[in-house]
Amino acid sequence: xxxxxxxxxxxxxxxxxxxxxxxxxxxxxxxxxxxxxxxxxxxxxxxxxxxxxxxxxxxxxxxxxxxxxxxxxxxxxxxxxxxxxxxxxxxxxxxxxxxxxxxxxxxxxxxxxxxxxxxxxxxxxxxxxxxxxxxxxxxxxxxxxxxxxxxxxxxxxxxxxxxxxxxxxxxxxxxxxxxxxxxxxxxxxxxxxxxxxxxxxxxxxxxxxxxxxxxxxxxxxxxxxxxxxxxxxxxxxxxxxxxxxxxxxxxxxxxxxxxxxxxxxxxxxxxxxxxx
Amino acid sequence: xxxxxxxxxxxxxxxxxxxxxxxxxxxxxxxxxxxxxxxxxxxxxxxxxxxxxxxxxxxxxxxxxxxxxxxxxxxxxxxxxxxxxxxxxxxxxxxxxxxxxxxxxxxxxxxxxxxxxxxxxxxxxxxxxxxxxxxxxxxxxxxxxxxxxxxxxxxxxxxxxxxxxxxxxxxxxxxxxxxxxxxxxxxxxxxxxxxxxxxxxxxxxxxxxxxxxxxxxxxxxxxxxxxxxxxxxxxxxxxxxxxxxxxxxxxxxxxxxxxxxxxxxxxxxxxxxxxxxxxxxxxxxxxxxxxxxxxxxxxxxxxxxxxxxxxxxxxxxxxxxxxxxxxxxxxxx
Numbered sequence: 001x002x003x004x005x006x007x008x009x010x011x012x013x014x015x016x017x018x019x020x021x022x023x024x025x026x027x028x029x030x031x032x033x034x035x036x037x038x039x040x041x042x043x044x045x046x047x048x049x050x051x052x053x054x055x056x057x058x059x060x061x062x063x064x065x066x067x068x069x070x071x072x073x074x075x076x077x078x079x080x081x082x083x084x085x086x087x088x089x090x091x092x093x094x095x096x097x098x099x100x101x102x103x104x105x106x107x108x109x110x111x112x113x114x115x116x117x118x119x120x121x122x123x124x125x126x127x128x129x130x131x132x133x134x135x136x137x138x139x140x141x142x143x144x145x146x147x148x149x150x151x152x153x154x155x156x157x158x159x160x161x162x163x164x165x166x167x168x169x170x171x172x173x174x175x176x177x178x179x180x181x182x183x184x185x186x187x188x189x190x191x192x193x194x195x196x197x198x199x200x201x202x203x204x205x206x207x208x209x210x211x212x213x214x215x216x217x218x219x220x221x222x223x224x225x226x227x228x229x230x231x232x233x234x235x236x237x238x239x240x241x242x243x244x245x246x247x248x249x250x251x252x253x254x255x256x257x258x259x260x261x262x263x264x265x266x267x268x269x270x271x272x273x274x275x276x
Numbered sequence: 277x278x279x280x281x282x283x284x285x286x287x288x289x290x291x292x293x294x295x296x297x298x299x300x301x302x303x304x305x306x307x308x309x310x311x312x313x314x315x316x317x318x319x320x321x322x323x324x325x326x327x328x329x330x331x332x333x334x335x336x337x338x339x340x341x342x343x344x345x346x347x348x349x350x351x352x353x354x355x356x357x358x359x360x361x362x363x364x365x366x367x368x369x370x371x372x373x374x375x376x377x378x379x380x381x382x383x384x385x386x387x388x389x390x391x392x393x394x395x396x397x398x399x400x401x402x403x404x405x406x407x408x409x410x411x412x413x414x415x416x417x418x419x420x421x422x423x424x425x426x427x428x429x430x431x432x433x434x435x436x437x438x439x440x441x442x443x444x445x446x447x448x449x450x451x452x453x454x455x456x457x458x459x460x461x462x463x464x465x466x467x468x469x470x471x472x473x474x475x476x477x478x479x480x481x482x483x484x485x486x487x488x489x490x491x492x493x494x495x496x497x498x499x500x501x502x503x504x505x506x507x508x509x510x511x512x513x514x515x516x517x518x519x520x521x522x523x524x525x526x527x528x529x530x531x532x533x534x535x536x537x538x539x540x541x542x543x544x545x546x547x548x549x550x551x552x553x554x555x556x557x558x559x560x561x562x563x564x565x566x567x568x569x570x571x572x573x574x575x576x577x578x579x580x581x582x583x584x585x586x587x588x589x590x591x592x593x594x595x596x597x598x599x600x601x602x603x604x605x606x607x608x609x
Contacts, residue, residue: 060485082484092485100478103471104592110468111475115487117468121496124467125460131467138468140600147601158592178487 011038013214018068028054030238041215043225046235052218060092061085087115089181093171101160109142112177145173165196184216315443322450325551328535330504336542338497339477341398344405345532348378348502350524352509357426357519367432367514378506379499386498412521425520540586
């Protein structure tokens with residue numbers, strides 16, 4: 001087993017302990033412990049229905065866990081609402097892109113700065129100097145993020161009118177516009193072609209290199225997982241079944257079983273090294 | 277095509293400051309050219325414009341269905357009527373008080389139900405509007421005068437100097453209020469609050485995940501919309517000098533709803549067009565009074581079929597933004 005490469009500070013950005021989410025009689029997430037270290041890309045993988053997105057939704061406040069706690073930078077954030085979570089510094093994207101379709105790309109990205117601004121009803125109506133300065137700041141951040149994802153030239157287009165791949169990047173830009181400490185991406189490469197997927201990987205690695213940011217990722221594309229992850233956590237049936245560096249996970253018997261099913265005893269033992 | 281054949285007119289109307297100046301001038305000159313009857317029609321146009329603008333915050337900007345808006349209008353009107361006739365409070369003092377009363381009512385009623393989605397909220401608003409109307413008819417504490425309503429409401433006045441008691445003066449009062457409202461709402465549209473409302477309308481989950489507390493922003497929209505409807509109620513009550521429950525029926529809520537739908541959700545010029553249509557329509561079709569509703573209904577159906585976005589939908593990205601960061605040397609990104 002290889003060692004986990006960690007940030008010099010060794011700081012843990014996000015930690016869940018015994019996180020459990022139950023829907024009716026279904027235990028969607030069963031006592032999950034996660035530790036996301038600063039400056040790393042942690043991938044959460046697993047077959048469909050393993051509970052990956054539920055973990056994300058519980059961490060980002062959409063669901064309230066039945067048991068367990070979520071800590072962000074050693075501060076308990078369990079049960080906080082989504083709009084409070086993003087002001088703490090956790091920004092997310094969605095599995096099926098959720099933009100503001102009838103608004104411009106620029107307005108979409110400006111949404112990210114909402115939690116970093118505070119102008120109220122009266123300062124907005126009377127356009128106080130404070131409100132104007134704040135609006136300029138919001139626009140500047142939006143411009144920076146739009147340029148970063150190379151969408152500045154479509155800034156005045158409606159979000160619904162741009163290409164699918166661009167919509168994915170726009171959603172990431174919106175999340176980045178909140179100046180997050182932790183970026184939570186739910187299947188960012190789904191629906192992208194190989195070229196766009198490659199660009200996304202380069203983009204995410206650049207992000208880690210250039211900014212003080214940590215990435216938590218759900219991903220199905222094994223090339224992406226193996227290519228950019230520092231640490232991989234595998235889920236199946238709501239439980240964590242394995243974790244390790246990508247090379248170890250790639251060869252892990254339990255992971256292969258989760259994805260491909262367990263072999264019948266009679267058929268001999270040739271499954272462990274095959275596949276992929 | 278039409279614009280191309282009238283290049284001069286098209287050019288004038290493509291310049292926003294000039295357009296606003298022309299329209300303002302038209303509104304200032306208009307009452308001096310026509311009889312009191314037509315000034316009164318323009319006054320009711322103003323009332324409907326204000327009601328339309330108030331509902332537009334809820335329905336247009338945030339996308340919440342509200343079919344009980346006449347309830348807030350009624351609360352504004354009755355607050356004015358009761359406090360003026362029973363306690364002699366001046367109408368102009370009651371202007372903010374009526375707004376406050378309607379806003380407070382909206383806050384109390386909608387706080388517990390604001391999380392409801394779409395048609396569920398619609399039913400609540402519909403019920404709220406009916407409860408207000410029925411309460412007024414039942415004359416609680418002998419305050420509302422039952423089905424007859426309240427009579428003898430005063431004129432707005434500032435001491436002895438400024439007394440608003442003619443059609444002309446009411447016309448200017450209501451359009452001054454509408455003008456200020458438009459100014460305020462235009463600025464709100466271009467602020468983080470206006471955008472937050474729109475984010476909620478577009479996708480509430482994404483809005484929440486982007487840091488918008490959708491609950492408080494929806495409540496703010498209802499409270500602000502109710503306050504403006506309360507202001508309309510105040511001016512309406514003093515103009516008519518009496519209020520009665522039949523002015524605030526479900527049909528009234530429907531008309532206000534239609535104003536926003538016809539004009540274009542979230543579009544201020546659209547709401548003005550819708551209000552003009554609703555207030556002028558009965559006058560234009562007065563000769564065929566019998567068929568008025570038939571024509572009105574058909575017009576609505578055709579509208580929804582061929583122009584579902586409204587007559588004048590809000591244009592996004594019409595303002596082309598330029599760079600604030602300056603040239604980064606990468607012109608294409």
